[in-house]
Amino acid sequence: MSLKAIEVKELAKYYGKQCGIEKVSFTVETGEIYGFIGPNGAGKTTTIRTLLALLHPTSGNASIFGKDCIREAEKIAGDVGYLPTETYYYENMTALELLQYTADLYKVNASDRISELAAKFNLDLKKKISNLSYGNKKKVGIIASLLHQPKLLILDEPTSGLDPLVQQTFIDILKEENKKGMTVLFSSHVLSDVQKVCNRVAILKEGRVIDVQNISELREKGFKKVELNLTEPALPGLFEFEGIADFRQSNNQISFIFHGDLNLIVEKIAQLKLNDIFIEEPTLEEIFFHYYE
């Protein structure tokens, strides 16, 4: 049996009486790219910070490659790369000095790796951190997280601040590293990013994991986006039943996401006079809204 990359059981973190996360449980298999999605304040960053031992859990436990995240944080850190949402560094260092410092902290010689990654991201290593734009600081962060060739990469909103071309380069590198065996925990609220790279996704809401889905299964689960253009207004309450989400009505236009027995919908639509009808597969974003209603 292969070692789980991440195993989180009933993890909870309270700040006084305020709940950060509550009974979060999930498992990331070695070698997978695991998405972690949820709106701001859902508990993604709190979970990640607990995995990295920046926060002490109130209860529950978490392990990375079988090692306890708090008690063995130092040992775990050698195998983990981390890219935070906001990248703050020592402003008076150059990018190269900072990356060299990072490599020294891991006790690795990463000169070639730094040059290789800097070339891919078109990053000027001679510039001072204070003179770098937000996007370029993020590039430094990406290189810092990858330079020691970690077994697990934890990314918290990694694409924010990156232009589309750099995002693509980054995603290509992720896929390449994943093929070599690197596990990735990819936290984001940008579902299109998650959709591009992840195999599975945990959905967080108000400090809890409410579902874990295969990306492909999530799409195949039978969610339908229905848009109706009517000749006359629909009867009130016609679409008030289980399985309807994100319901919107304006004049003679109705749209909603449906999950359930399609015959039920067809039966209701048959009662209406239509100008036009669209039934299509919703985007992941639209499915995602369904969970947060």
Next chain:
Amino acid sequence: MFSLNIIFTELRLNRRSLLIWTSVLAIVIIIYLGSFTYMEEMNVVEMIEGYPDLFTTGLGMSPEMFGDVNVYHSGLVMLYGLLLASIYAMMLAGSMVSRDSDLGTVEFLYTRPLTRTTILLSKVLSFLIMMLFLWAIAYLFSAVIGRVWVAPDNFDLSTQLLAHLMGLLACLAAGGVAFAVAPLINRVQGTTSIAIGLGFAFFIFNSLGSLYEQLRFLKYLSINHYADLTGAASGQAPVTGLIVLPLVFIAGVAIGIVMLNRKDFTD
């Protein structure tokens, strides 16, 4: 136990402030020690004798100080030098810890394969090196100004070495206090305010404790009391200070380690 990379980085990050504060201390020594001969000429002793005891004792002065260059330098110049240096020591130690929370470099530093204890001890070691540098330069300036310019025959280098050593130990103790408190504070501005407040508090506690019998207990809360620069000026090693000040430093660092290991680094 230590990370050389962190030690060098801390030295690098703090070199500017170290040079500025060392220069300030050197300038204080040059101006005040250098003016000793003029004070003799200006009959300062008579002037001080005319002041109320309460005033002179509160400011750490006595008429005898102005008649002996060693007592004057160790007991008065270094008293104010210690006030400045101890404030700097607390600002430096405090900012070394709280800077990471303030600037957001926590996620950079504390997610690397190092224990929090190693990180703090490395910062403590770089603090120690900087304090040694500061006091070595202070001693060098005192020795040169005192021996070459002010009083070639009377300026006693071993007495001054003892006084500067007590200054160094007092600054280490002040740093220890800052290392103990800093994990509770997430802003450099906060540690700076505490450093300035505590620096003056130590000075005032020592003065008030010396002035009023009822407030005698206050001076035992002051590192300036244990540094006992006046005692050092007379050539007697302040044994209590030699024990208490390093203990305060060690205890402060130990408390700092415990606090830092318990700390939650929130956003």
